[in-house]
């Protein structure tokens with residue numbers, strides 16, 4: 001694993017078909033940070049993670065990943081984005097975490113096989129190796145995804161709603177893994193809706209509603225005033241309106257074509 005590095009966002013704008021979903025976001029994710037990304041539905045949280053992961057292009061601004069390429073950052077998509085009908089068993093799925101090191105056709109050596117076994121043990125999926133993904137419960141699937149992240153062994157890990165469909169026991173097990181990653185100095189950024197959990201585990205929070213509402217200490221971010229402001233900002237959004245004050249000139253020019 002390479003050394004941890006800060007991720008710097010400078011006036012970042014991300015979106016689809018030139019419609020910004022995240023605008024003018026500037027901030028620093030320090031190496032080793034445990035950062036929650038919170039906000040109402042449609043606030044741009046998933047879009048932001050995809051941007052940091054390099055899965056969608058920037059519409060504006062810059063992301064400096066501290067010398068790392070997007071492929072050096074592990075990314076866990078939302079559960080609904082994962083096609084579980086793909087015919088693959090748990091062992092092969094978790095082994096895919098080694099792809100970056102071994103390539104698509106590379107054989108797993110003893111060290112990699114041990115890494116996969118250890119990852120399955122860490123998420124308590126021993127005995128599930130030959131089960132197809134489509135036979136797993138939601139919580140078991142999330143454990144398999146975390147096992148793949150362990151095998152990936154990246155210094156920065158992005159998690160999109162990792163506890164969306166899992167019970168309390170699974171959540172606690174997976175939180176334990178996140179705590180372990182923090183102790184190892186890895187950077188973890190997670191989109192989360194459970195504010196109590198965020199207050200308990202994540203020291204830093206970015207509250208976003210297309211634009212940043214607050215980025216800093218969790219206790220200061222998740223106040224009722226900030227949460228109400230964030231809700232109001234997303235409710236007020238009109239896709240046909242100029243995207244924001246700062247962009248209105250540019251948006252008017254774009255709409256003229």
Ligand SMILES: Nc1ncnc2c1ncn2[C@@H]1O[C@H](COP(=O)(O)OP(=O)(O)OP(=O)(O)O)[C@@H](O)[C@H]1O
Pocket residue numbers: 016021039040041042043044045046047048
């Ligand atoms: N592939 C896409 N094409 C067009 N628009 C998209 C696409 N993905 C997201 N959007 C739009 O971008 C905006 C932000 O979506 P995003 O998924 O980032 O929000 P979110 O904060 O993660 O929401 P949720 O909490 O509901 O998951 C929304 O208006 C959404 O409709």
